[in-house]
Amino acid sequence: MPWIQLKFQMPRVQAEAAEAALEAAGALSVTLLDAGDEPQLEPGPGETPLWSEVVVSALFEADAARQALVGRLAAGLSEQTGAAPTIERIEDQAWERVWLDDFKPTRFGERLWVCPHGQPPEAQDAVVVWLDPGLAFGTGHHPTTAMCLEWxxxxxxxxxxxxxxxxxxxxxxxxxxxxxxxxxxxxxxxxxxxxxxxxxxxxxxxxxxxxxxxxxxxxxxxxxxxxxxxxxxxxxxxxxxxxxxxxxxxxxxxxxxxxxxxxxxxxxxxxxxxxxxxxxxxxxxxxxxxxxxxxxx
Structure with a gap:
């Protein structure tokens, strides 16, 4: 099933209201992304950090009624934020396969490998950590995790x-x-x-x-x-x-x-x-x- 993606940037203080409005309008999902380069790796207990500027991405079903609705939402957001949102059609694909394309067996140090299931390393004496593609966060590819694994x-x-x-x-x-x-x-x-x-x-x-x-x-x-x-x-x-x-x-x-x-x-x-x-x-x-x-x- 294809989707329509509506994406726009706004200050953090407006993001919660925008998220609620998009969900009320029938968005299948709403994602908040970093609009700059402010790392938020792991919040402290009880915290929900957010970037000062966020990119809001919403997915809608790609039927005619939703396309017209997304067009009206984009026009309203353009007036509100002063910037034109982007509208893109997202075709259906094997998302797990797309994720695996970027997750390959990787060595950390001398012995340790992190691998997706079904993709063993070439090294015969490897110590392997297998990760499920459905649990994508914490694969070791960020420098902070990579250095800990090497340590x-x-x-x-x-x-x-x-x-x-x-x-x-x-x-x-x-x-x-x-x-x-x-x-x-x-x-x-x-x-x-x-x-x-x-x-x-x-x-x-x-x-x-x-x-x-x-x-x-x-x-x-x-x-x-x-x-x-x-x-x-x-x-x-x-x-x-x-x-x-x-x-x-x-x-x-x-x-x-x-x-x-x-x-x-x-x-x-x-x-x-x-x-x-x-x-x-x-x-x-x-x-x-x-x-x-x-x-x-």
Whole structure:
């Protein structure tokens, strides 16, 4: 079935009302996209961040009545925003196949590969994390996730316990288990992320070694490895919580941080963690180090 796509740009403060109006007009879906370059990787608990300027994209059925309606909506939006919206006919296609065209087996570090189901890597000794095409977020291709995966590939994880805070698709926790960790705890405030992690863990044969929790239900204990690939603001705010999950000698890896934010994030952890020099890729930073917490007598 083909669709009609109506797309326009507007300030964030107008987006909620526009979304409601489009849904009331019969839109099958309404999507808000970044109109500039303001990263929003993972909000803090209870937050729903949005960009200052958004592109609103709405899909309608492509029948004659809807085409006329979309034309009237476009005219009204043009008067309201001062810019002409775009109207495009979207033909039906195998959307899962389109997504797979951009998701190929990818290596991170020496051993670790992330692959869509049915596309094994060429390497015979590969450690593979399989991801479901229906759960597309958190595939490892963003620099922040890629650096965390490479860090895990180089780490000694044999028999270790791991906390993945802000787990998304569960890719980091699952990778840690595939690389030899004994048990992982995956935490996220988004129920969809928890569902994705649960499905991906089952598909990778590690469901019996992973605990999946909302933040308020997560175990209050310490771990050998603590991972958090979220945003700089939450990383600073959550520093006491994440440090509280460290034990003497624990390894910490933080990402989702822009280069200009690295100093503030490092400052929140430096008293408790012996930090390595930050690794930078495409203006994104991964911060890692070992806990300086001393063993209790």
């Amino acid at each position: 895990l590939d180089a780490a000694d994880l044999a028999g270790k316990t791991v906390l993945d805070f802000g787990c998304g698709s569960g890719i980091l926790a699952i990778a840690a288990l595939k690389l030899g960790a004994a048990r992982a705890i995956a935490v996220d405030h988004d129920p969809q992320a928890l569902d994705a992690t649960r499905d991906n863990a089952a598909a990778n044969g590690v469901a019996d070694r992973i605990g999946i929790h909302a933040p308020d239900a997560a175990p209050q204990t310490t771990y050998d490895v603590v991972l958090a690939n979220i945003l700089a603001g939450p990383l600073v705010a959550l520093a006491p919580l994440l440090i509280g999950h460290l034990r003497p000698g624990s390894a910490l890896a933080l990402s989702g941080v822009l280069a200009e934010q690295a100093e503030a994030v490092c400052a929140a952890y430096t008293d408790s963690v012996d930090l390595d020099p930050p690794r930078i890729r495409e203006d994104w930073v991964c911060i890692s180090g070992l806990s300086k917490i001393e063993q209790s007598p």
